[in-house]
Amino acid sequence: MARVYNWQLGREMSYWYPESRPKRQFAAVFDTNKCIACQTCTLACKTTWTSGKGQEYMLWNNVETKPYGSYPLAYDVKLLDMLDSGSWSGNKYEGRTIFESAPAGERVMGWRPEQQDYAYPNCGEDDCAGQVDGGAGMMSLPHMSWFFYLARICNHCTYPACLASCPRGSIYKRPEDGIVLVDQGRCRGYQECVRGCPYKKVFFNPMTNTSEKCIACYPKIEQGIQPQCFVNCIGKIRMAGWISKPEDAKPDNPIDSLVHIKKIALPLFPQYGLEPNVYYIPPIHVPLSFSRQLFGPGAAAAVQAYRNAKNDADLAALLCLFGSSEKLMPRWKRIGDDVYGLDEKGATLVRVPRNEPVFIRPAYDKLYQITRTNCP
Amino acid sequence: MRRLVLLAAAALLAGCHRAPTRTNEVVSTASREISTDASSSIWDAAPEHLANLLPQDLVDPRILKPTTAEVRVRSVHNGGEIAFRLEWIDRTNDDMPGPARFLDGCAVQIPRGIEPNPPDPRMGQGGRPVEIAFWRADWQAAVNGRKDTIQAIYPNAAVDHYPFQAKSLEGTDAQKQMETRYAPARAVGNHRAGPRDSPVEDLVAEGPGTLSPAGARQSRGKGARTNDGWAVVIARKLPEGLGPNKRTQIAFAVWEGSSKETGARKMRTGWIPLAVRAAR
Ligand code: SF4
Ligand code: SF4
Numbered sequence: 001m002a003r004v005y006n007w008q009l010g011r012e013m014s015y016w017y018p019e020s021r022p023k024r025q026f027a028a029v030f031d032t033n034k035c036i037a038c039q040t041c042t043l044a045c046k047t048t049w050t051s052g053k054g055q056e057y058m059l060w061n062n063v064e065t066k067p068y069g070s071y072p073l074a075y076d077v078k079l080l081d082m083l084d085s086g087s088w089s090g091n092k093y094e095g096r097t098i099f100e101s102a103p104a105g106e107r108v109m110g111w112r113p114e115q116q117d118y119a120y121p122n123c124g125e126d127d128c129a130g131q132v133d134g135g136a137g138m139m140s141l142p143h144m145s146w147f148f149y150l151a152r153i154c155n156h157c158t159y160p161a162c163l164a165s166c167p168r169g170s171i172y173k174r175p176e177d178g179i180v181l182v183d184q185g186r187c188r189g190y191q192e193c194v195r196g197c198p199y200k201k202v203f204f205n206p207m208t209n210t211s212e213k214c215i216a217c218y219p220k221i222e223q224g225i226q227p228q229c230f231v232n233c234i235g236k237i238r239m240a241g242w243i244s245k246p247e248d249a250k251p252d253n254p255i256d257s258l259v260h261i262k263k264i265a266l267p268l269f270p271q272y273g274l275e276p277n278v279y280y281i282p283p284i285h286v287p288l289s290f291s292r293q294l295f296g297p298g299a300a301a302a303v304q305a306y307r308n309a310k311n312d313a314d315l316a317a318l319l320c321l322f323g324s325s326e327k328l329m330p331r332w333k334r335i336g337d338d339v340y341g342l343d344e345k346g347a348t349l350v351r352v353p354r355n356e357p358v359f360i361r362p363a364y365d366k367l368y369q370i371t372r373t374n375c376p
Numbered sequence: 377m378r379r380l381v382l383l384a385a386a387a388l389l390a391g392c393h394r395a396p397t398r399t400n401e402v403v404s405t406a407s408r409e410i411s412t413d414a415s416s417s418i419w420d421a422a423p424e425h426l427a428n429l430l431p432q433d434l435v436d437p438r439i440l441k442p443t444t445a446e447v448r449v450r451s452v453h454n455g456g457e458i459a460f461r462l463e464w465i466d467r468t469n470d471d472m473p474g475p476a477r478f479l480d481g482c483a484v485q486i487p488r489g490i491e492p493n494p495p496d497p498r499m500g501q502g503g504r505p506v507e508i509a510f511w512r513a514d515w516q517a518a519v520n521g522r523k524d525t526i527q528a529i530y531p532n533a534a535v536d537h538y539p540f541q542a543k544s545l546e547g548t549d550a551q552k553q554m555e556t557r558y559a560p561a562r563a564v565g566n567h568r569a570g571p572r573d574s575p576v577e578d579l580v581a582e583g584p585g586t587l588s589p590a591g592a593r594q595s596r597g598k599g600a601r602t603n604d605g606w607a608v609v610i611a612r613k614l615p616e617g618l619g620p621n622k623r624t625q626i627a628f629a630v631w632e633g634s635s636k637e638t639g640a641r642k643m644r645t646g647w648i649p650l651a652v653r654a655a656r
Pocket of ligand 2: 037235
């Protein structure tokens with residue numbers, strides 16, 4: 001095992017290979033507060049990549065209702081139960097990662113789903129839990145009253161457990177963009193990666209005898225276009241881009257701004273130690289203890305910053321960029337109330353006003369002498 | 377009285393079925409014919425080697441607890457091909473691939489070069505390759521006629537539609553191309569990915585993690601369930617330089633699917649001497 005630095009843990013940790021960061025790292029921010037669980041992302045991915053034989057059960061993108069939803073079943077709580085997760089001292093993780101907890105004979109500590117665990121992708125959908133202070137009181141529901149939707153893809157981790165688990169080196173991280181891929185020519189279907197990935201984002205294909213995973217739509221990324229699940233997102237909750245190390249954060253990079261500068265977007269289960277690169281704006285109405293377990297010690301501050309977005313012109317502007325263009329927007333700027341998504345060279349790809357102008361259309365159109373019915 | 381007669385007959389029959397000669401190395405006897413049928417009479421005269429299996433506990437990921445204890449090996453050759461019959465106890469038939477479902481299998485490993493000091497038994501070493509012939513239960517099922525469909529593995533699977541099965545594409549080349557595109561491992565020619573036409577795969581390795589497909593196919597084989605396990609015949613071309621009155625080394629491995637054995641998680645032997653006998 002090598003010693004590597006994981007900034008999400010605020011410390012060094014053990015990993016199977018030495019630290020080797022790509023030239024630039026694919027990353028994404030998902031705003032959980034805007035997701036409506038329409039599953040358009042799931043379908044966009046499914047029809048594009050996993051409509052073949054043996055891929056029927058695969059969901060490279062899935063959306064689960066937290067706290068009860070999970071796909072495969074209980075993938076999160078099973079591993080959390082196994083992990084001696086310890087606690088955080090400020091922003092430093094004092095527990096052990098899945099690499100540091102690897103039992104004798106294993107490269108990582110992993111939980112292997114049984115095949116029936118893949119049979120309930122919608123389990124727990126829209127089931128509520130927990131109590132919201134001051135909210136929903138009058139409804140006196142028989143159950144508790146919070147839930148939120150967690151959209152998940154592969155995190156294209158800086159320290160992928162799938163890659164570390166493969167005894168054949170069939171999984172690689174592309175040096176040009178940090179996208180993690182299974183070499184379909186080299187894979188022999190041992191399913192070590194399926195066991196190793198704590199997010200369960202590698203799937204075994206029983207027809208081709210190989211493991212397959214989310215490819216971050218790399219053919220689109222190579223053309224400067226965001227992946228399918230991003231551009232088809234109805235709730236406009238997603239933004240893809242590039243993330244720097246915290247010390248290299250650039251204020252004109254939208255992902256760096258959201259993650260490193262505004263600190264509003266957080267990794268999922270940072271305690272596992274993979275430095276995952278999909279960052280979540282945590283839900284604002286969920287008990288903090290739950291958010292902390294999922295998103296780490298930054299959860300409270302992130303919620304506060306999000307609630308305050310209306311008073312933070314830059315943050316409000318950044319949030320308007322989500323879903324505004326099909327193109328990857330490696331840079332951004334704000335001029336007054338307008339936010340601009342820019343390409344590498346600073347040319348404008350899209351301009352979005354912070355406040356959309358409001359047009360009121362009269363019910364009776366004098367020009368065409370017709371009455372129109374507006375839906376409420 | 378009748379019972380006595382029956383008992384006597386049974387004793388006589390048992391007497392006919394001679395216990396095999398046991399040798400402490402694998403001895404390959406000459407046979408005019410090579411058959412991949414484990415119940416063929418060609419195996420009757422061949423001595424048997426009982427190979428003890430050890431857990432692969434040297435390279436991560438490993439198994440720490442032993443599963444399959446031993447494999448019974450017989451061998452025959454005809455000067456061109458050498459065949460091995462491997463028999464072992466395995467009460468469960470694991471021939472269905474799937475997530476978290478693993479497959480019964482076995483393998484025969486021989487150094488590529490015939491030399492007094494064989495390479496590292498852990499699948500060879502840099503510059504000193506080993507040749508491996510690998511048999512697997514699901515490939516056998518495919519060769520025996522199991523269909524290349526998801527319903528053959530999950531009988532109750534319901535699939536509304538595969539895009540390549542659109543009516544407008546029926547019977548066209550575009551359809552075949554599209555179906556292949558949705559099976560990436562097949563599209564890039566991964567031998568492992570099927571559809572299979574042989575239950576045996578030829579491989580070479582120069583150490584753990586280096587296993588790759590051999591250039592050309594040189595093995596064939598067949599496996600069948602027995603009352604208490606598997607009997608598998610793997611026949612391959614006699615290695616270069618190996619022939620009557622020559623010796624080399626051989627190693628075996630067995631995977632027990634229901635113990636989730638796959639890849640490096642296997643039971644294996646170290647090198648065992650292999651003596652090739654001349655025809656009498
Ligand atoms: S999320 Fe899982 S599959 Fe994706 S890179 Fe990380 S460990 Fe690998
Ligand atoms: S398309 Fe967007 S809003 Fe709909 S479920 Fe997916 S992430 Fe949520």
